[in-house]
Amino acid sequence: MKISNKKLYEKVADVMILDINEGRLNTGDRLPSIKALSESFGVGQATIREALNALRAMGYIDIKHGQGTFITEREEPRFNFEAINGDVKDIENLLEVRSIVEVGVARL
Secondary structure, eight states: OOOOOOOHHHHHHHHHHHHHHTTSSOTTOBOOOHHHHHHHHTSOHHHHHHHHHHHHHTTSEEEETTTEEEEOOOOOOSSOGGGOOSOHHHHHHHHHHHHHHHHHHHHO
């Protein structure tokens, strides 16, 4: 039996991200209230607030006080982490580039 270490708010956020990625929630859509979301997911309102804060930090939503919570347009990542397939040489190259960039930035 596999035990999940994920917190409840992370599971809620994952479901919402899946809804966004699969097009069930679109850019500009207004999310239901925290109360409605908590009833829909069957969790407490504090869990929904934590999930929304995580989604906001990741750039999936924008919370406008007094207006609601809206799905934002996400920018594509500038670095493709999936291109690194775990090959040791790829990781070594990435670390080498990182040290070059960090030294240059520190020098400036």
